[in-house]
Amino acid sequence: MTKKKINILDNEFVPEHTILTEEESNEILQKFNVTFDRLPLILETDPVVKIIGAKSGDIIKIVRSDSPAGKSVFYRYVIGEDTKQGLEEDSVDEIIDEEPGEE
Amino acid sequence: MFKVPKVIDKIQFGILSPEDIRKMSVLRVITADTYDDDGYPIEKGLMDQRLGVIDPGLKCKTCGQKFGDCPGHFGHIELARPVIHVGHAKDVYKILKSVCRDCGKLKLDASQREIFQGQLLSATDRLKNREIIVKEAMDKAAKNVCPWCGSDKRSIKFEKPYTFYEEWGEERNKLTPIDVRERLEKIPVEEYELIGVNKEVSKPEWMVLTVLPVPPVTVRPSITLESSVRSEDDLTHKLVDIIRINQRLRENIDAGAPQLIVEDLWELLQYHVTTYFNNSTSGVPPARHRSGRILKTISQRLSGKEGRFRSNLSGKRVDFSARTVVSPDPYISINEVGVPDFVASELTVPERVTAYNLEEMKKIVRNGPNKHPGANYVIRNDGKRKKITDITKDDVAEELDIGFIVERQLRDGDIVLFNRQPSLHRLSIMAHEVKVMPYKTFRLNLCVCPPYNADFDGDEMNLHLPQTEEARSEAGIIMKVQENIISPRYGEPVIGGMQDYISGAYLMTREGAEFSAEEVEECFYESDVLSTKVGVEAFQERSKIWTGKNMFEVLLPKDLSVEFRSKTCKKCEKCEFANCKYDNYVVIKEGKLLKGVIDGAAFKARSSCKLLDKIVKGYGADEGREFLDSVTKLIISVIMKVGLTTGIDDVDIPEEGLERIDEILENAHNKVMENIEAYKGGELEKQPGQTLEDTLENRIMAELAKARDNAGGVAEQYLGMKRHAVIMAKTGAKGNMLDLTQMAACLGQMTVRGKRLHRGYQDRSLPHFKRGDRSAKARGFVSSSYREGLSPTEFFFHSMGGREGLVDTAVRTAQSGYMQRRLINALQDLKVEKDRSVRDNSNNIIQFEYGEDGVDLSRSAYGEAVDIDWIVHKTLALRKS
Numbered sequence: 001m002t003k004k005k006i007n008i009l010d011n012e013f014v015p016e017h018t019i020l021t022e023e024e025s026n027e028i029l030q031k032f033n034v035t036f037d038r039l040p041l042i043l044e045t046d047p048v049v050k051i052i053g054a055k056s057g058d059i060i061k062i063v064r065s066d067s068p069a070g071k072s073v074f075y076r077y078v079i080g081e082d083t084k085q086g087l088e089e090d091s092v093d094e095i096i097d098e099e100p101g102e103e
Numbered sequence: 104m105f106k107v108p109k110v111i112d113k114i115q116f117g118i119l120s121p122e123d124i125r126k127m128s129v130l131r132v133i134t135a136d137t138y139d140d141d142g143y144p145i146e147k148g149l150m151d152q153r154l155g156v157i158d159p160g161l162k163c164k165t166c167g168q169k170f171g172d173c174p175g176h177f178g179h180i181e182l183a184r185p186v187i188h189v190g191h192a193k194d195v196y197k198i199l200k201s202v203c204r205d206c207g208k209l210k211l212d213a214s215q216r217e218i219f220q221g222q223l224l225s226a227t228d229r230l231k232n233r234e235i236i237v238k239e240a241m242d243k244a245a246k247n248v249c250p251w252c253g254s255d256k257r258s259i260k261f262e263k264p265y266t267f268y269e270e271w272g273e274e275r276n277k278l279t280p281i282d283v284r285e286r287l288e289k290i291p292v293e294e295y296e297l298i299g300v301n302k303e304v305s306k307p308e309w310m311v312l313t314v315l316p317v318p319p320v321t322v323r324p325s326i327t328l329e330s331s332v333r334s335e336d337d338l339t340h341k342l343v344d345i346i347r348i349n350q351r352l353r354e355n356i357d358a359g360a361p362q363l364i365v366e367d368l369w370e371l372l373q374y375h376v377t378t379y380f381n382n383s384t385s386g387v388p389p390a391r392h393r394s395g396r397i398l399k400t401i402s403q404r405l406s407g408k409e410g411r412f413r414s415n416l417s418g419k420r421v422d423f424s425a426r427t428v429v430s431p432d433p434y435i436s437i438n439e440v441g442v443p444d445f446v447a448s449e450l451t452v453p454e455r456v457t458a459y460n461l462e463e464m465k466k467i468v469r470n471g472p473n474k475h476p477g478a479n480y481v482i483r484n485d486g487k488r489k490k491i492t493d494i495t496k497d498d499v500a501e502e503l504d505i506g507f508i509v510e511r512q513l514r515d516g517d518i519v520l521f522n523r524q525p526s527l528h529r530l531s532i533m534a535h536e537v538k539v540m541p542y543k544t545f546r547l548n549l550c551v552c553p554p555y556n557a558d559f560d561g562d563e564m565n566l567h568l569p570q571t572e573e574a575r576s577e578a579g580i581i582m583k584v585q586e587n588i589i590s591p592r593y594g595e596p597v598i599g600g601m602q603d604y605i606s607g608a609y610l611m612t613r614e615g616a617e618f619s620a621e622e623v624e625e626c627f628y629e630s631d632v633l634s635t636k637v638g639v640e641a642f643q644e645r646s647k648i649w650t651g652k653n654m655f656e657v658l659l660p661k662d663l664s665v666e667f668r669s670k671t672c673k674k675c676e677k678c679e680f681a682n683c684k685y686d687n688y689v690v691i692k693e694g695k696l697l698k699g700v701i702d703g704a705a706f707k708a709r710s711s712c713k714l715l716d717k718i719v720k721g722y723g724a725d726e727g728r729e730f731l732d733s734v735t736k737l738i739i740s741v742i743m744k745v746g747l748t749t750g751i752d753d754v755d756i757p758e759e760g761l762e763r764i765d766e767i768l769e770n771a772h773n774k775v776m777e778n779i780e781a782y783k784g785g786e787l788e789k790q791p792g793q794t795l796e797d798t799l800e801n802r803i804m805a806e807l808a809k810a811r812d813n814a815g816g817v818a819e820q821y822l823g824m825k826r827h828a829v830i831m832a833k834t835g836a837k838g839n840m841l842d843l844t845q846m847a848a849c850l851g852q853m854t855v856r857g858k859r860l861h862r863g864y865q866d867r868s869l870p871h872f873k874r875g876d877r878s879a880k881a882r883g884f885v886s887s888s889y890r891e892g893l894s895p896t897e898f899f900f901h902s903m904g905g906r907e908g909l910v911d912t913a914v915r916t917a918q919s920g921y922m923q924r925r926l927i928n929a930l931q932d933l934k935v936e937k938d939r940s941v942r943d944n945s946n947n948i949i950q951f952e953y954g955e956d957g958v959d960l961s962r963s964a965y966g967e968a969v970d971i972d973w974i975v976h977k978t979l980a981l982r983k984s
Binding site for chain 1: 942946950951955
């Protein structure tokens with residue numbers, strides 16, 4: 001079987017992603033008065049990120065038009081795979097024996 | 104008023120050093136006993152009087168203070184041999200792994216160390232914080248051979264909960280706590296930050312205990328039972344065990360006992376110290392009381408729902424609150440809550456006496472604590488708090504001056520918060536105005552039941568009384584019931600009519616409902632509409648006949664114009680709108696109800712009810728409340744005149760109808776048998792993706808569902824609007840037509856897990872049937888109706904289906920409760936900032952615009968800024984007139 005290459009950007013459920021220029025990035029950071037690490041994150045290995053070619057350190061603008069009130073804009077900061085492990089806290093066993101409450 | 108005794112500036116966490124423990128200790132505990140035969144505390148025992156006082160009247164031998172003032176003092180136990188602190192065992196393991204067994208240095212070479220230290224210096228943000236760097240460094244070191252002294256590579260094995268082994272090649276050597284402690288001691292201070300230890304407050308070797316603190320007796324008070332038998336706290340029991348074993352261990356060591364015995368005792372000491380900290384450590388059998396009850400030790404005191412954090416720190420019992428059963432009162436406003444008089448005289452509001460209310464306050468104080476709008480305490484200008492009694496009330500009133508604070512009793516119009524658990528959404532706590540009433544229950548308007556999810560089968564609710572003027576006004580402005588008519592979740596009313604209000608509205612406004620002037624006057628009088636909305640002069644002409652619509656429109660805003668389909672709408676193929684011949688299209692113009700019947704579609708709670716929605720959104724919460732209050736009162740007085748009842752004859756169907764239903768069911772049965780024959784004969788075609796059995800089952804299910812629907816359809820033809828049960832179902836008051844057809848025609852298929860019933864016996868559901876019988880009757884199809892009554896097998900099948908429903912609801916509530924808790928914990932400190940972005944407590948952005956669209960459903964028109972349709976409609980209506 002031959003694998004057909006599919007461009008996921010063509011899928012109607014994939015919202016519009018664009019890489020911001022440095023200028024635009026600074027503008028956003030200034031607008032919300034934050035540093036880049038306060039933004040929501042996205043992995044460099046994310047399928048869409050790979051396709052549009054964003055690199056770790058970029059800021060991506062996502063325009064979703066399927067929200068009930070029309071267009072909604074979102075910004076995400078691209079991080080490399082290596083930075084990821086720090087975020088996946090191995091805290092699974094540290095959420096100690098919290099059994100579902102029985103009332 | 105309230106004095107803050109101490110202000111906590113900061114909290115520093117660290118590990119207690121043995122020296123610290125000895126320093127804070129007032130006594131080395133050496134005796135395992137508590138009291139002697141005379142009931143006197145034994146010197147140097149666990150109940151030594153230097154450890155604090157728990158008996159009123161005695162004085163502390165350390166600080167000289169009385170019971171209640173003395174906070175208690177720590178003692179200590181010198182352990183004969185060190186033991187691992189279970190709480191630190193995992194950290195000890197991590198450190199042992201990454202540290203050289205000989206030189207104690209972290210097994211990283213100079214360049215690697217430098218990299219990690221550099222990272223630590225600059226570590227601040229959330230992508231690279233200290234914990235992660237330390238973890239990386241330690242993981243890396245664990246894999247290395249010591250680059251400093253090149254000692255051979257031996258791996259450390261950790262056996263939960265507190266045993267360590269060293270392994271090399273085939274050999275294996277147990278590390279005693281002494282060995283462990285030695286290795287930790289060897290670690291140079293410079294390495295501390297790379298293994299995640301704060302050198303200011305901790306040393307790694309302190310994770311192995313040599314001295315054990317003994318908590319003050321005030322932490323573990325003994326209780327005296329009625330029979331004057333002393334019962335000790337669990338912690339004391341545990342400490343007794345520790346001291347006893349410690350003693351034996353020391354004696355054996357001193358006597359030069361064999362290694363084996365010493366090791367056994369050492370292990371036992373380790374066990375007792377472990378369970379003293381945490382009695383639910385996995386891999387350790389829990390220590391038990393003599394009675395077999397599992398002891399509650401330190402960790403158990405703190406963790407879980409009944410632990411110190413969740414039950415005493417995050418949640419507390421509060422003053423100025425009340426709880427009792429709720430019962431309905433349709434004659435109070437939705438904004439009000441009926442408070443029993445005996446509750447009102449207990450709850451107080453502090454009110455400052457000013458020149459403007461001096462006389463009023465004097466009057467209240469003169470009433471004393473026992474006559475209702477009275478007062479219980481007065482705080483004078485010198486800060487003295489005085490109780491008002493029947494004897495002192497007149498003197499106190501005389502003395503009353505500007506600046507005094509009177510703790511007056513709750514009275515009509517006070518703002519209180521009213522709450523019903525589970526508090527799942529913000530509407531579970533709303534502000535009400537107090538209305539003091541006789542008897543012992545909180546009274547609640549029926550329209551506010553939906554947001555609280557309250558009914559009156561014994562529900563209890565809580566009431567809280569805000570104590571400051573700011574809190575009260577804030578609650579009144581943003582938490583008032585009328586401000587919450589529109590749900591923030593879906594932007595439609597959650598507060599509104601239900602049950603009898605809906606069917607009553609239908610009975611009142613349906614075509615042909617007419618009332619004499621007397622009746623109308625009476626209804627208006629009963630519902631307080633007379634003279635506020637309608638003058639007496641409207642009834643001068645006594646022979647005038649009022650239609651229900653005429654009565655209803657009295658309550659509408661004078662310039663309201665709306666049109667909508669009523670709930671009873673038959674959904675004809677071609678809608679005639681205003682010319683609907685069934686009177687199911689409501690037309691309100693300029694506050695006149697021209698056409699249509701008022702029912703669930705107009706003002707039913709928790710539904711998209713057009714009329715109430717328009718009134719609240721178009722005229723404001725005040726108007727909405729007034730409409731609801733008056734319309735409900737009017738409707739109940741009307742429904743009491745008209746009457747609404749239901750009985751078995753409401754689902755009676757004439758003989759001819761029953762025959763048709765029987766025929767439908769008989770046909771379905773035959774079709775099922777045909778399918779089964781086809782299956783047995785191998786003629787059944789397989790459906791894609793299903794086995795032959797699945798195909799058969801699906802066909803039978805479809806056939807039977809169709810039969811039930813058809814039977815229901817036939818029944819429906821005979822169930823006209825003359826029957827009150829039908830009125831209730833069609834108007835949306837209670838029940839639906841499916842319920843009625845189940846009563847009148849046929850119950851239909853019972854299922855468990857979406858399948859026809861098949862389990863119970865071998866290849867059959869009940870022994871009344873043949874094995875492998877797939878017919879409708881044998882697999883839980885109930886062809887009887889509730890009215891007819893069920894056959895024994897049908898009854899059993901029905902209860903099987905019913906049981907599944909019960910189990911499902913029980914499981915669902917437990918699961919959703921837990922999910923809710925986790926969700927709330929995850930979202931609790933998100934907030935919307937000034938720039939409308941949503942952020943968490945460390946300023947991370949969660950959403951750039953609240954809800955990604957910045958819309959508050961309860962303050963917008965169905966998610967849009969303006970409701971264009973309605974504005975157009977209103978303007979058109981205005982122009983036409």
